[in-house]
Amino acid sequence: MNPVxxxxxxxxxxxxxxxxxxxxxxxxxxxxxxxxxxxASELLALIGEVFIPSGFTRFRLTGGEPLxxxxxLQIVEGLVAFPQVKDLAMTTNAFLLANMAQAxxxxxxxxINISLDSLVPxxxxxxxGRDVQGRQRWQxxxxxxxxxxxxxxxxxxxxxxxxxxxxxxxxxxxxALTLDRHWHVRFIEFMPIGNADLFGxxxxxxxxxxxxxxxxxxxxxxGQVQGxxxxxxxQIPGAKGTLGFISQMSECFCDRCNRMRLSADxxxxxxxxxxxxxxxxxxxxxARVPTSLLCEQVQDLLELKPEINYKxxxxxxxxASYTRTMSQIGG
Ligand code: SAM
Ligand code: SF4
Numbered sequence: 001m002n003p004v005x006x007x008x009x010x011x012x013x014x015x016x017x018x019x020x021x022x023x024x025x026x027x028x029x030x031x032x033x034x035x036x037x038x039x040a041s042e043l044l045a046l047i048g049e050v051f052i053p054s055g056f057t058r059f060r061l062t063g064g065e066p067l068x069x070x071x072x073l074q075i076v077e078g079l080v081a082f083p084q085v086k087d088l089a090m091t092t093n094a095f096l097l098a099n100m101a102q103a104x105x106x107x108x109x110x111x112i113n114i115s116l117d118s119l120v121p122x123x124x125x126x127x128x129g130r131d132v133q134g135r136q137r138w139q140x141x142x143x144x145x146x147x148x149x150x151x152x153x154x155x156x157x158x159x160x161x162x163x164x165x166x167x168x169x170x171x172x173x174x175x176a177l178t179l180d181r182h183w184h185v186r187f188i189e190f191m192p193i194g195n196a197d198l199f200g201x202x203x204x205x206x207x208x209x210x211x212x213x214x215x216x217x218x219x220x221x222x223g224q225v226q227g228x229x230x231x232x233x234x235q236i237p238g239a240k241g242t243l244g245f246i247s248q249m250s251e252c253f254c255d256r257c258n259r260m261r262l263s264a265d266x267x268x269x270x271x272x273x274x275x276x277x278x279x280x281x282x283x284x285x286x287a288r289v290p291t292s293l294l295c296e297q298v299q300d301l302l303e304l305k306p307e308i309n310y311k312x313x314x315x316x317x318x319x320a321s322y323t324r325t326m327s328q329i330g331g
Pocket of ligand 2: 017022023064065093326
């Protein structure tokens with residue numbers, strides 16, 4: 001087993017996009033009230049008094065859309081101020097990034113992942129939600145990516161979810177982004193989380209098929225990039241950036257899992273793929289239960305994690321019991 005030292009923190013369950021695979025229209029979403037969301041000081045107290053003493057040293061801010069949090073800079077500054085924090089990264093849809101990239105960098109953030117599922121503005125609009133801004137939305141995201149690159153975020157990774165019949169014809173175009181830029185494109189297999197209709201209708205494409213397509217066109221060699229995840233990393237010969245493949249559907253890497261997830265309302269979740277063992281940290285924190293007791297509960301959960309990891313895979317019910325979407329869990 002890998003040591004579990006990586007925490008993905010959902011700062012907010014809301015989002016300015018409605019990606020079909022993450023917050024589908026068919027899913028009745030009930031958002032958290034403001035008072036239910038951990039405040040910046042509660043979150044930083046949990047990190048400093050519970051997670052760092054429990055061995056967590058690497059953190060990612062995600063959501064929902066983390067840049068919708070008005071206090072996101074304060075949270076970044078607070079996190080990087082802990083000397084034990086070895087790594088801090090963020091996953092964002094970049095819609096608000098062009099104006100915030102410089103300030104985030106100055107606050108101490110150095111690593112960023114940006115979701116970009118299409119290079120075609122119309123397709124991007126179909127994937128990320130039907131209503132607002134069309135072409136302008138893709139351009140604003142693209143401007144955010146460029147700005148983050150100019151400001152110096154490194155590595156800068158682009159997360160791509162390929163959905164059959166929607167953006168699968170763009171695999172080579174998206175991979176080509178790595179040729180002349182130090183950008184790292186990561187193909188994430190589409191997962192059945194809170195999106196039964198779309199998933200049932202479309203299915204998913206194994207990473208190996210995407211790799212074969214790219215390899216047939218350019219060739220592929222193994223590559224390297226800084227990260228905390230389970231990506232298999234490759235490189236097109238001569239390219240500046242790399243290609244990562246995250247194959248949680250076609251491969252089981254539960255035995256290598258190094259992470260837990262904290263939801264915006266303070267639930268600690270040991271496994272993405274099932275809801276066993278979730279621990280409410282917000283209620284006891286607000287009731288002023290000593291954080292040493294919370295540490296003990298987290299330690300107990302860390303010990304249980306290896307059993308929890310395989311649960312849904314073994315029963316063949318992966319995704320069946322989800323009551324939360326990816327945006328609510330903190331993907
Ligand atoms: N809003 C931010 C964003 O989109 O980058 C951060 C949160 S989002 C939930 C984090 C990542 O989860 C995104 O890269 C997104 O593509 C991925 N994701 C969401 N739903 C998914 C699904 N059903 N299967 C695979 N990846 C998914
Ligand atoms: Fe929002 Fe990110 Fe989910 Fe898309 S993937 S709906 S941008 S949280």
